[in-house]
Amino acid sequence: MEKVDYKKKFKELYLPKTKPAKVCVPKIQxxxxxGKGNPNYEEGEYSKAVGILYALSYRIKMSKMGSRDIDGYFDYVVPPLEGLCVQCMHIGEFDNEPETVSKIDNFIKENGLQNDIGIGRKHHEIYLSDPRKCNRTKMKTVLRIPIKKI
Structure with missing residues (x-):
């Protein structure tokens, strides 16, 4: 099975600009x-969950199994987020994310779109920087909000 480098194949999804943009997210696992709790609290539930996420991702990346084979290794696999979204690169600490979310909200309103967070569609954060290992003022996180046309 051929390994896929999603950051290269879907560059617009994983390396967005710091200005909000509308994207159509394809079906990807x-x-x-x-996560729950304050992401700044190193011993909290959220930080522990991020640690597990990075460990699993690394294990899958370094193993011979491809990302398409993960279903059998988990009791519950969340359906993928797909469809229309607005996303923006957030650079900096978690506490400053509301500023980026505000830019996304303004983009949604200015472009005649509607936030579509609800059952089955959630706000997503894609961590490109491991907060346990980098300067938190330089962390890169893709913030993505599902939308629909009005």
């Missing part, structure tokens, strides 16, 4: 955590 992800490893997703539903």
């Amino acid at each position: 992800y490893i997703i955590i539903d």
